[in-house]
Amino acid sequence: MDLEAIQDPGFLKSYSKKQLSQLAEEIRSFLISKLSVTGGHLGPNLGVVELTLMLHKLYDSPKDKLIFDVGHQAYVHKILTGRADRFDTLKQYQGLCGYPKMSESEHDVWEAGHSSTSLSAAMGMAAARDLKSENNHVLPIIGDGALTGGMALEALNHIGHEQTNVTVILNDNEMSIAPNVGALHNVLGRLRSTGGYRRAKEDLEYVIKKIPALGGPLSSTAERMKDSLKYLLSKGMFFEEMGFTYYGPIDGHDFDDFITT
Numbered sequence: 001m002d003l004e005a006i007q008d009p010g011f012l013k014s015y016s017k018k019q020l021s022q023l024a025e026e027i028r029s030f031l032i033s034k035l036s037v038t039g040g041h042l043g044p045n046l047g048v049v050e051l052t053l054m055l056h057k058l059y060d061s062p063k064d065k066l067i068f069d070v071g072h073q074a075y076v077h078k079i080l081t082g083r084a085d086r087f088d089t090l091k092q093y094q095g096l097c098g099y100p101k102m103s104e105s106e107h108d109v110w111e112a113g114h115s116s117t118s119l120s121a122a123m124g125m126a127a128a129r130d131l132k133s134e135n136n137h138v139l140p141i142i143g144d145g146a147l148t149g150g151m152a153l154e155a156l157n158h159i160g161h162e163q164t165n166v167t168v169i170l171n172d173n174e175m176s177i178a179p180n181v182g183a184l185h186n187v188l189g190r191l192r193s194t195g196g197y198r199r200a201k202e203d204l205e206y207v208i209k210k211i212p213a214l215g216g217p218l219s220s221t222a223e224r225m226k227d228s229l230k231y232l233l234s235k236g237m238f239f240e241e242m243g244f245t246y247y248g249p250i251d252g253h254d255f256d257d258f259i260t261t
């Protein structure tokens, strides 16, 4: 496909998985070839090719608001919204901006550079939507690095309290500028690790099944034990406790996983 001919992401709606995979490859090659000349954020953008394709396929930008935290990972979004022909000027004077820029496109709804602002912006846009009785989606896309910023935690606190409808996409690739560190990183690590809850639950069920006549009282105790176990080990409990409904983790490069979720 001629990426420079793309004007609007609407064509993705009818794209098959095979076409999406091929387009993802073309976008990766395009980014590598262009950025090897101009410089720019290569890694963060190679990491969100499928994610950005999926967001533009499943949602309806600019009615739905895609809010990129920091904004350094918006190159794929720029390609899909009619700006591939300007990549030779990336980050040059009067050239294509390396971050979302409202004056470039109606699809750029937030300008950043400073990290950790997307959730607060999303809260504001969602509140405005609700006041006007509109029904668009608001989708902040935030990395695991930016999530550790104070302003992001302030916004999680606010959104969870208000129960405002915001769909937070957490791009947990374990990298910030360097590998991510800290207590929150450890929470995310536990969330990524697979099998803990499932294995423990299966073990518990096995033990319960071995008890011959499982009476009412014992049965409800077992159920309570399973609930406690779920509480301790379930994925996303940190976010659930903050008032969010958590789905994941999913492989952000896997179209099937993404569509199902």
Ligand SMILES: Cc1ncc(C[n+]2csc(CCOP(=O)(O)OP(=O)(O)O)c2C)c(N)n1
Pocket (backbone or CB within 6 Å): 044, 070, 072, 073, 113, 114, 115, 116, 142, 143, 144, 145, 146, 147, 171, 173, 175, 176, 177
């Ligand atoms: C307040 C602030 N501090 C530091 C930076 C420098 N900075 C730019 S990108 C980045 C890390 C981003 O990591 P992450 O949020 O995980 O996103 P990813 O690159 O993995 O997509 C940092 C620290 C910044 N932009 N703003």
